[in-house]
Amino acid sequence: MTRKHRPEGESDAGAADPASEDAASEDAARGDAASGGTESAAIVPEVEETASAIASMEIRGAATIAGAAAEALATQARETAVEDPATFRATMRAAARRLHETRPTAVSLPNALRYVLQRMEGDDVETLRRRVVRSSARFTRRLEEARDRLGEVGANRLQDGDVVMTHCHSTDALACIEAALDQGKSLSAIVKETRPRNQGHITAEALRELDVPVTLIVDSAARRYLDEADHVLVGADSIAADGSVINKIGTSGLAVNARERGVPIMTAAQTIKLHPETLTGHTVEIETRDEDEVIDPATRSGIGDLTVENPAFDVTPPRYMDAIVTESGQFPPESIVTLMRELFGDGAETPWAEP
Numbered sequence: 001m002t003r004k005h006r007p008e009g010e011s012d013a014g015a016a017d018p019a020s021e022d023a024a025s026e027d028a029a030r031g032d033a034a035s036g037g038t039e040s041a042a043i044v045p046e047v048e049e050t051a052s053a054i055a056s057m058e059i060r061g062a063a064t065i066a067g068a069a070a071e072a073l074a075t076q077a078r079e080t081a082v083e084d085p086a087t088f089r090a091t092m093r094a095a096a097r098r099l100h101e102t103r104p105t106a107v108s109l110p111n112a113l114r115y116v117l118q119r120m121e122g123d124d125v126e127t128l129r130r131r132v133v134r135s136s137a138r139f140t141r142r143l144e145e146a147r148d149r150l151g152e153v154g155a156n157r158l159q160d161g162d163v164v165m166t167h168c169h170s171t172d173a174l175a176c177i178e179a180a181l182d183q184g185k186s187l188s189a190i191v192k193e194t195r196p197r198n199q200g201h202i203t204a205e206a207l208r209e210l211d212v213p214v215t216l217i218v219d220s221a222a223r224r225y226l227d228e229a230d231h232v233l234v235g236a237d238s239i240a241a242d243g244s245v246i247n248k249i250g251t252s253g254l255a256v257n258a259r260e261r262g263v264p265i266m267t268a269a270q271t272i273k274l275h276p277e278t279l280t281g282h283t284v285e286i287e288t289r290d291e292d293e294v295i296d297p298a299t300r301s302g303i304g305d306l307t308v309e310n311p312a313f314d315v316t317p318p319r320y321m322d323a324i325v326t327e328s329g330q331f332p333p334e335s336i337v338t339l340m341r342e343l344f345g346d347g348a349e350t351p352w353a354e355p
């Protein structure tokens with residue numbers, strides 16, 4: 001089952017069409033010899049490996065996925081040995097589509113593909129290749145710079161001695177804690193384990209490496225421990241135009257409880273987490289993962305006939321979130337749309353689409 005989140009008050013619009021000159025080479029890029037293309041080039045094994053690793057969550061976390069996808073496109077560009085620019089472009093689009101189909105919720109992935117492919121300009125293969133490799137490197141650099149900048153913004157919200165409750169594992173959220181420590185503040189953390197995949201353990205390990213005292217709790221203990229927390233700090237996989245935060249399952253319940261207990265909650269999310277398609281009324285697909293992540297098959301069969309559902313993310317409405325912290329500053333969720341329009345105009349192109 002797939003649930004969609006539709007932000008309020010927006011209308012639908014179509015996506016931009018890529019150039020039609022590449023149409024004949026599209027099948028060739030998939031290695032289809034019957035397509036009639038003069039040259040063919042396939043997706044390189046490294047792109048397949050990255051795509052599989054993203055799908056299996058060996059590579060995970062919205063920003064990390066984006067960086068890996070950009071890097072995979074650079075590898076594809078470097079290793080595609082063709083002379084025809086149209087075939088080269090078609091092969092790059094095919095590689096991007098393979099990466100795009102891996103996980104549906106974190107918009108950082110299509111935003112990475114968009115960033116690289118929109119800069120793939122030129123009339124010959126060498127120029128195209130150089131542009132892809134250069135923009136991939138620039139994208140990766142910008143990821144790191146954005147994380148550092150938003151960390152400083154988020155750190156300003158934290159006071160010396162604060163106790164911060166976390167959910168899942170977010171590099172953007174951790175950047176805020178790291179920057180606060182750099183500012184000389186002393187912090188401690190209450191870390192939710194975050195079933196079913198226990199990414200809280202990754203957070204706990206990262207915080208211990210920073211020497212932050214950590215209390216690990218099960219997810220259902222969160223409300224009890226909110227009385228001891230000064231802040232809740234989460235990441236995001238996507239942020240919709242109405243300010244809704246799409247993040248790891250359990251975030252919305254945590255946010256409602258935090259509001260009830262009077263504990264401020266912030267989302268740390270660099271601008272590649274802003275979902276441009278929601279500007280034109282599109283919805284954010286919530287990924288459902290394997291049922292075995294929730295219960296192992298042996299235990300399940302011992303229980304008997306059972307329906308198991310495993311949505312990986314949920315939607316926190318803007319009224320339950322105090323602030324979204326980005327590299328462009330702090331925003332009340334309801335005003336994030338102004339930043340989105342500035343960055344994306346009225347919508348998003350899909351440069352990986354088949355003509």
Ligand SMILES: O=P(O)(O)OC[C@H]1O[C@H](OP(=O)(O)O)[C@H](O)[C@@H]1O
Pocket residue numbers: 060061062063064168169170171172173199234235236237247248312
């Ligand atoms: O980009 P950064 O802040 O690292 O991560 C953002 C989000 O990505 C993760 O998703 P998953 O574990 O890939 O399903 C979590 O939901 C986390 O909040």
